[in-house]
Amino acid sequence: EVQLLESGGGLVQPGGSLRLSCAASGFTFSSYAMSWVRQAPGKGLEWVSVIRGSGSSTYYADFVKGRFTISRDNSKNTLYLQMNSLRAEDTAVYYCAKGPPYNILTGFLYYFDYWGQGILVTVSS
Amino acid sequence: EIVLTQSPGTLSLSPGERATLSCRASQSVTSSYLAWYQQKPGQAPRLLIYSASSRATGIPDRFSGSGSGTDFTLTISRLEPEDFAVYYCQQYGSSPFFGGGTKVEIK
Numbered sequence: 001e002v003q004l005l006e007s008g009g010g011l012v013q014p015g016g017s018l019r020l021s022c023a024a025s026g027f028t029f030s031s032y033a034m035s036w037v038r039q040a041p042g043k044g045l046e047w048v049s050v051i052r053g054s055g056s057s058t059y060y061a062d063f064v065k066g067r068f069t070i071s072r073d074n075s076k077n078t079l080y081l082q083m084n085s086l087r088a089e090d091t092a093v094y095y096c097a098k099g100p101p102y103n104i105l106t107g108f109l110y111y112f113d114y115w116g117q118g119i120l121v122t123v124s125s
Numbered sequence: 126e127i128v129l130t131q132s133p134g135t136l137s138l139s140p141g142e143r144a145t146l147s148c149r150a151s152q153s154v155t156s157s158y159l160a161w162y163q164q165k166p167g168q169a170p171r172l173l174i175y176s177a178s179s180r181a182t183g184i185p186d187r188f189s190g191s192g193s194g195t196d197f198t199l200t201i202s203r204l205e206p207e208d209f210a211v212y213y214c215q216q217y218g219s220s221p222f223f224g225g226g227t228k229v230e231i232k
Contacts, residue, residue, distance in 0.1 A: 035221070037170075045162075045170065045213055047221035059220070095169055110217040111160040113181060115169035 002026040004096050004116035011122045016086050022079040022096030022116055030054070030074035033099035033108050036081050038092035039118070048094070049081065050110055053102070064090075086123045093118040127152050127216050129224035137232040144201040146227045148214035153194045155218030161190055161199045164226075165210045173212075174199065204229070 008020040022034070036048040049060045049070040058070050069082040079096050097112035128151040138144055148159065157177035162170040172181040174190035177197055187202040201208055209231050214224040 044226045045164075045215070045223040047215075047223065050221070061220070100175070106156075109158065109175075110221045111158075111172065111175050111215060112162075112170070113172050113175075115171070118169055 002098065002114040004098065004114060006094065006096055006116045006119035009094065009119035009121045011124065012086055013125050014087060014123055016123070017082070017084045018086065018121060020081040020083065020094055020096075020119060020121070022081075024077045024079065024096075024098070027098070029072075029077040031102065033102075033110065034072060034079045035097045035099065035110065035112060036070060036079075037095045037097050037112065037115075038090075038121075039095070040089075040092040043092075046092075047110075050099070051079070052108055083121070086121075088123050091121060091123045093120050127154060127219055127222055129214055129216055129222055131212075131214060131224035131227045133227060134225075135228045135230060137230050138204055139232045140204050140206055142204050144199075144204055144208070144229055146199040146201075146212055146214075146229075148192075148197040148199070148224050150195040150197070150216060154197075154216045157193050157197075158216060158218035159190075159192070159197050160215045160217065161188075162213045162215065163208075163210050164213065170213065201229075 003025045005023045035050040051058045051070045067085045071080045095118045096116045098114040132147045159177045161174040164170040178190045211226045
């Protein structure tokens, strides 16, 4: 059974930093792209970042580029999101999400077949 | 960036009725790389449909997706009580982007 468990959220002041973790189990972690998706209170879903299975390629939404860094430790089956220079508008529930299997014809596809339960990040003074 | 617009914002229906949700893209979505998710209050989203019309594992056949290019539809043939939720479309032909959601509520 696929399980994704986020941790590391909490309250942080504007301009501060936080690192989220996502512990994965139930699948071969290193074979799948993983993403972070966020949801501000009462709002819709926003894709934040994705990292391919090997960690060799990463992509970011424009609104976090230069501030957030996605990474993974395949030996620990763990995904990370380092968040710096946090702003009030970064307040959201952050979900880690697993991508589908790599397909030799289509390559990596960035939809999300399993999601963690989410972790709340609040940026406020 | 391909922007997705979902309509209507809210759909008020009764159990047993048919629900038709629309997702319109600002540009053609490559290879129909369009997914649909269901989200209930306090829960993570759940994948329903990918590649515009393929049902994800374990999804009942009352859920179906269709469309191509810029116009996509999620249809729930007969609403069950557990289907009342918010539904999001997402394109992944370019940088992933979600629509704003459609809430299906009990009339």
